[in-house]
Amino acid sequence: MRIKISVFLMALSFTLLGCGSDYDMPDNVKLLIRKGEYTKAIEQLQTTAQQATADNEREFFAWEAERLRRIQRDYDLTCDDLRANLNERIMDYQEKELEQWQNEGRFDWRIIDGEPRYLSPSVSNLFFRYPDMRSRQKKTIQKPLIEILNEIIDLNDDNRNSTAFLPSIRFHIKMSLTVKPNVSPSGETIRCWLPFPQENSFQTNVRVLSSSPAFQIIAPPNASHRSVYFEQKTMAEKPASFTLEYEYTSIPRLETIDPKTVTDAIPDEVKPYIRETPPHVVFLPEFESLVEQIVGDETNPYHVARKIYLWISHNFKYSYAREYSTIRNISRYTYRKRYGDCGQLALLYITLCRMKGIPARWESGWMLYPGAKNLHDWCVIYLDSYGWTPVDPNMGVAAVSAEDSFDKNRCHHVMHFFFGHMDPYRLVVNSNHGETFVPSKKQIRSDTVDFQRGEVETWERNIYYNNFSYNLEILDHEVIKTP
Numbered sequence: 085m086r087i088k089i090s091v092f093l094m095a096l097s098f099t100l101l102g103c104g105s106d107y108d109m110p111d112n113v114k115l116l117i118r119k120g121e122y123t124k125a126i127e128q129l130q131t132t133a134q135q136a137t138a139d140n141e142r143e144f145f146a147w148e149a150e151r152l153r154r155i156q157r158d159y160d161l162t163c164d165d166l167r168a169n170l171n172e173r174i175m176d177y178q179e180k181e182l183e184q185w186q187n188e189g190r191f192d193w194r195i196i197d198g199e200p201r202y203l204s205p206s207v208s209n210l211f212f213r214y215p216d217m218r219s220r221q222k223k224t225i226q227k228p229l230i231e232i233l234n235e236i237i238d239l240n241d242d243n244r245n246s247t248a249f250l251p252s253i254r255f256h257i258k259m260s261l262t263v264k265p266n267v268s269p270s271g272e273t274i275r276c277w278l279p280f281p282q283e284n285s286f287q288t289n290v291r292v293l294s295s296s297p298a299f300q301i302i303a304p305p306n307a308s309h310r311s312v313y314f315e316q317k318t319m320a321e322k323p324a325s326f327t328l329e330y331e332y333t334s335i336p337r338l339e340t341i342d343p344k345t346v347t348d349a350i351p352d353e354v355k356p357y358i359r360e361t362p363p364h365v366v367f368l369p370e371f372e373s374l375v376e377q378i379v380g381d382e383t384n385p386y387h388v389a390r391k392i393y394l395w396i397s398h399n400f401k402y403s404y405a406r407e408y409s410t411i412r413n414i415s416r417y418t419y420r421k422r423y424g425d426c427g428q429l430a431l432l433y434i435t436l437c438r439m440k441g442i443p444a445r446w447e448s449g450w451m452l453y454p455g456a457k458n459l460h461d462w463c464v465i466y467l468d469s470y471g472w473t474p475v476d477p478n479m480g481v482a483a484v485s486a487e488d489s490f491d492k493n494r495c496h497h498v499m500h501f502f503f504g505h506m507d508p509y510r511l512v513v514n515s516n517h518g519e520t521f522v523p524s525k526k527q528i529r530s531d532t533v534d535f536q537r538g539e540v541e542t543w544e545r546n547i548y549y550n551n552f553s554y555n556l557e558i559l560d561h562e563v564i565k566t567p
Contacts, residue, residue, distance in 0.1 A: 107144045117152070120195030126152050147528060151410055157550060158406040159194055159201040166191075169207045175220045190214060192406070205404035213401045213423050215488055230486040232453050233479065233498050236507055250336040253508045254289070255452065256329070256560040261538040263324040263552045268542045270320040277311040277521055277539045279449065279513040281332040287512050293329040301523060308519035309535040326538075333564065337474050337506040341467065343386040349468040350443060357443035357466065364414040364517070364533065365435045371419070375436050385442050389465050389475070392436045393503045396429060397480030407549075408533040426478035427461035427534060431517070433477045434463050442466070447474070448534055449513035452558060459536045460510075462502075474506035511556075 109117075110132060116125035126149045133145035161169070163182075170177050185191060190210060192203035203209070210217045238249060259278050268274065281290045283305035292302070292312070301313040314326050350358065360366050378395045379388050403423035411417050415435040418424035424432070430446065437444035443466035451460035462476035483499035517533045527546035529539055537554045540547040 107141055109145075109148060113148075120198065122152050122156055122196050150528065154407055154548070155410050156196055156201075157548075158410065159192075159196055159203055161202040161204060161206060163200055163202075166202045166206055173207050173222055174210075174217070175222055177220075185210070203404075203406055209403045209423075212403050212485070215485075218489065227455050228486065228490070229453075229456055229482055230490050230495060230498065232456050233483075234494050236453060236509060237498070237501055250338060250507055252333055252335045252564040254331060254333045254562040254564060255511070255558060256293075256331050257511070258327065258329045258557040258559050259538070259555070260325065260327045260557075261540065261552055261554045262326075263318075263540055263547060265321050265323050267324075267547055267551045268318050268544075270318055272318050272542050272544075274316050274318055274324050274547070275525075275541050275543075276314040276316070276326045277309075277525070277535075278314070278326060278328045279511075279536055279538065280310045280312045280328070280330065281449075282306065282310045282512050282515060284512075286335040286337050286506070288333045288335065290332040291330060293331060294327075295329070296325070296327045299328070303522035306515065307522055308516040309514050309521055311513075311521055311535070311539075313521075313523060329559070332511075334508040334510055336508040339470060339473075339504075341386060341470055341473065341504050343384055345469050346384060346386045347468045348383075348385055348441065350441075350466065354443045354466050357445045358438050358441055360438070361518075363412060364431050365438065366413060366415070367435070367439050368413075368416060370416075371436065371439060374419075375439050378436070379440060385465075386467060388440050389437055389442050389444075389467075390503055392433060392440075393475055393477060393480055394499075396433055396477045397484050397499055400424065400429060400481050401485060402426075402429075402478065402481050408531060409529070414533070425461075426476075427517075429477040429481060430461050430463045433475065437465055444475075445472075445515065446517040447512060447515055448517075449536060450511040450556060452509045452511060452561075457556070457558065459534075461534060462506075473504055474502075475504070476502040476506070 110128070113125050113128050113132075116122075116128065129145050129149035129152070133142050133149065136142040136145060167179075167182060170182060186193065190213070191206050192209070193200055193206070195201070211221050261276060261278060263274055280302065281287050283290050290305075292299075295312065295314070297314060297316050299312045299314050303310045303312075312328055316324050316326065318324055375392070379391050382388050382391060399422065400418070401423040403421075403425060405425040405428055408414060408427065414424075414428050415432045418428040418432045427448065430448075434444040434446065444463055446461065447464050448461035451458055460478070462474065462478065464472040464474050467473050479502035480499045483495045483502075487495045514535055521535075521539070525539060525541060526543060527541040530546060530548050531537070531539070537549070538552075540552055
């Protein structure tokens with residue numbers, strides 16, 4: 085019997101992500117996981133799901149089995165793989181250092197089916213999290229992000245206080261997704277959602293140029309996860325490909341904010357963004373004293389939000405992450421680890437802001453810097469008289485982390501710029517996290533939080549990342565300078 089994770093599961097998001105569930109994993113499964121016997125645990129969960137009599141019970145155990153499978157895929161480096169990566173990327177690496185660093189807790193690893201397995205980006209994370217390692221990194225041709233940011237926003241003594249030094253940019257983008265051959269039986273329908281630009285005051289003139297195959301639905305301009313939806317029949321031995329070309333204009337957000345004019349007024353339509361949204365934005369007891377220590381007696385919303393931003397900038401390191409769908413509470417996970425990637429840092433920031441009554445929500449898509457194109461997440465806060473205002477905690481962390489190797493004053497300029505301002509090298513696809521698609525997805529998503537790489541499924545099951553590839557290509561861009 086195939087266990088299908090259906091749209092019903094989406095209605096039980098608290099349950100499937102381990103928040104507010106009426107069910108718990110059997111003790112024997114918990115023991116198997118503690119012992120690292122993941123394959124046996126998955127088999128037991130599948131059996132339990134098959135024997136369940138209630139739909140929500142069946143969905144819970146089917147999801148827990150899928151979550152463990154995803155963890156197995158994330159922790160895919162063997163000890164030999166890690167050793168080879170260390171030799172390749174670290175100058176004067178010595179064999180004894182692997183054990184030393186593991187004992188110091190420098191690697192994300194766990195026992196899986198009797199063997200130590202390490203998170204794929206373990207070596208990269210050494211350089212991000214531990215400044216003492218950076219001098220030993222073998223040189224790469226990639227320019228550091230902090231240098232790119234300085235070149236883009238050109239924060240020098242003459243213009244760093246200007247609000248008119250960044251142009252708008254018109255981008256021509258090609259997004260493609262390809263499902264591997266024979267992932268599903270010939271003749272089965274593959275449903276595909278590709279990311280597409282939202283339309284708002286800073287992202288305008290959005291236009292589809294072409295698609296293959298012909299698309300069926302474009303989500304509304306303000307959809308929380310804006311997408312273009314396709315369907316395609318599979319053919320034996322052939323991949324299923326989806327391609328979309330479009331243009332849009334990205335306008336920098338550079339409004340000067342006078343904190344004295346900011347009050348704590350919140351419109352009714354914004355009030356949902358000061359509430360908890362489990363499982364990742366939860367007002368935990370351990371956050372209550374923390375946020376009071378950070379903010380102190382400050383009551384002005386601008387200064388409160390800025391204090392939280394600066395605290396994260398100075399107290400966290402960047403780190404590549406495992407898949408969000410495998411983490412039960414991302415803001416808690418990030419706080420306890422004291423490191424995270426862009427989205428993890430953003431969710432922690434959103435949580436702490438909401439606890440102080442400051443509306444905050446997710447924003448994400450891609451960053452399109454020359455030489456640094458990548459998935460990227462950040463957030464926006466609501467300030468009375470100014471509306472939704474961008475904040476990028478990841479850039480604050482990146483700027484502080486670069487102080488030892490780059491001009492400290494320019495690092496500070498970058499950090500301060502990304503509180504309240506945003507450059508135009510962005511593709512904004514999402515204005516919230518963990519929302520539904522248009523049309524709705526029937527199976528559990530590959531990314532239960534974000535939407536940047538695309539999502540694919542059949543009517544029977546989700547198609548996960550190991551079974552498709554994706555690519556975003558900047559075909560052209562035109563700088564539009566303000567007269």
